[in-house]
Amino acid sequence: xxxxxxxQSLQHLQAxxxxxxxxxxxKTVLMSLPEKKQGGYSFFFATRIxxxxxxxxxxVGLGTAVAAQNSYPGNPFFPIKKAFIQAQIxxxxxxxxxxxxxxxxxxxxxxxxxxxxxxxxxxxxxxxxSHGSDSLEHKFKHVIHKTLQTFRHEERKNDEDQQSSEHDxxxxxxxxxxxxxxxxxxxxxxxxxLDDR
Amino acid sequence: xxxxxQKRFQKLFSLPEWVLVQKAQRGSKEAFGKLYELxxxxxxxxxxxxxxxDKHTAEDITEVVFIRAWEKxxxxxxxxxxxxxxxxxxxxVIDHYRSDKPTAxxxxxxxxxxDHEEKVFLSIEVEKVMKSMQKLTEEQQExxxxxxxxxxxxxxxxxxxxxxxDAIRALQYRALQALREELS
Numbered sequence: 406x407x408x409x410x411x412x413q414s415l416q417h418l419q420a421x422x423x424x425x426x427x428x429x430x431x432k433t434v435l436m437s438l439p440e441k442k443q444g445g446y447s448f449f450f451a452t453r454i455x456x457x458x459x460x461x462x463x464x465v466g467l468g469t470a471v472a473a474q475n476s477y478p479g480n481p482f483f484p485i486k487k488a489f490i491q492a493q494i495x496x497x498x499x500x501x502x503x504x505x506x507x508x509x510x511x512x513x514x515x516x517x518x519x520x521x522x523x524x525x526x527x528x529x530x531x532x533x534x535s536h537g538s539d540s541l542e543h544k545f546k547h548v549i550h551k552t553l554q555t556f557r558h559e560e561r562k563n564d565e566d567q568q569s570s571e572h573d574x575x576x577x578x579x580x581x582x583x584x585x586x587x588x589x590x591x592x593x594x595x596x597x598x599l600d601d602r
Numbered sequence: 603x604x605x606x607x608q609k610r611f612q613k614l615f616s617l618p619e620w621v622l623v624q625k626a627q628r629g630s631k632e633a634f635g636k637l638y639e640l641x642x643x644x645x646x647x648x649x650x651x652x653x654x655x656d657k658h659t660a661e662d663i664t665e666v667v668f669i670r671a672w673e674k675x676x677x678x679x680x681x682x683x684x685x686x687x688x689x690x691x692x693x694x695v696i697d698h699y700r701s702d703k704p705t706a707x708x709x710x711x712x713x714x715x716x717d718h719e720e721k722v723f724l725s726i727e728v729e730k731v732m733k734s735m736q737k738l739t740e741e742q743q744e745x746x747x748x749x750x751x752x753x754x755x756x757x758x759x760x761x762x763x764x765x766x767x768d769a770i771r772a773l774q775y776r777a778l779q780a781l782r783e784e785l786s
Contacts, residue, residue, distance in 0.1 A: 411782060415750035417728045423646040427661045431642070434665060435635055438672050 477513045623683050627675050634675070638668055641684065644752050645691050651747040652695045654736055663698055667691045685761040688748075692762065734784035742777035749774055 469485060476482040487510055494506045617625075617633075619640070625633035645667055650660040667690050678686050735743055748754045748762065756774075760767045 408778060408782070411731070411778065411785070412750055414728050414731045415746060416753075417725070418651075418732065418751045419647070419753075421647050421650055421751075422643055423661055423664060424657070427646070427664060428642075430661075431638065431665060431668060434669065435631060435638065435672075438631065438669070440629065 483513075619683055623675075623678065626672075627678070634672055637671075637683070641687055642668070644684075645687060647751055648688065648691055648744075648747050649695060651735065651743055651751065652740070653698065655732060659698070663691070663694050667694050670694065682758060682761065684754075685758055688758075688762040692744075730785065731781070734781055737784050738777060738780050741773065742780055745770070745773050745777045746781065 469482065473482040473485040473489065476486050490506050490510050494503050497503050497506065617636070619637070622633045622637050622640075626637060642664065646660055646664045649663045649667070650657065653659045653663065667687070670690050671687055674690070735746060738746070744763070745759065748759045749756070756767045756770045760770050763770065765773075
């Protein structure tokens with residue numbers, strides 16, 4: 406008999422199986438076995454969980470590192486890249502190396518500038534700003550209006566004071582108060598159309 | 603074909619062995635039952651060829667093996683559960699011979715005692731192989747059962763028999779040679 410045939414014949418012996426009576430008997434035996442205490446997680450199980458968590462951590466860490474490496478300002482991963490380079494700067498003693506690392510941080514910040522900052526000829530008026538600028542204009546008008554009113558009121562008061570003092574002392578050449586502001590121009594068209602809102 | 607598909611399907615959706623062992627260690631009889639289903643045939647076959655193909659003795663020892671496994675499951679820490687189970691079976695066979703069976707019985711021809719069903723199922727040639735196996739040494743019978751009947755790897759066999767893989771390979775070769783000589 407050849408070796409292959411012999412091995413084949415041996416493999417046929419896999420047909421040797423226990424009788425069904427053993428299964429029945431074992432079922433009864435298993436049922437009657439003393440109960441075991443339900444323990445917590447075993448050390449072996451905990452180790453497996455630990456190893457899996459470590460692997461996950463490594464995968465996430467590597468993913469973050471790769472994402473941070475190719476990040477630009479505005480990207481959520483950019484602070485990680487920046488922190489990493491800053492740590493490198495802190496640990497580097499060579500000034501030229503330090504300068505190179507600083508350039509590495511500065512470059513991605515400055516390179517997109519031409520695209521972010523508009524050209525002087527270009528009119529930039531984002532749609533959401535119009536309402537904000539209206540209210541700002543209104544506030545500005547209101548402040549100017551108030552200031553002008555205060556000036557007029559002050560001037561009127563000054564004039565009255567001057568007249569009464571001239572009347573009392575009769576000295577027309579000497580001024581008691583120097584006006585800090587020039588006289589309010591008359592006949593000049595207003596800068597803004599003020600309304601009494 | 604259908605049963606093969608069913609087996610593959612079951613394998614795909616069944617819990618991995620280490621989870622079953624963990625559950626059984628925590629006291630789950632259900633998990634231990636599944637482990638029993640996984641290994642009972644292999645363990646029985648191993649014992650059957652170690653006890654001179656005595657069906658009843660093999661069944662008795664198989665029962666003892668699984669009871670011992672349940673009792674000592676907390677001692678199983680790492681490595682192959684299968685190898686651990688085989689070690690229990692091996693020790694149970696040794697205990698069996700130490701306790702009540704004289705060594706002379708080992709090579710007694712008891713092929714006639716095998717079940718009628720088995721005889722019908724197994725061809726004459728295979729039966730001849732079974733008879734010849736009884737004439738081999740205990741070690742040779744063991745290696746043939748583990749390697750060629752139970753389809754185990756040399757690494758696993760080395761673990762069970764506590765020998766180096768090279769030694770297992772040499773032993774395998776000698777066992778096959780001896781069996782061929784017996785058959786010729």
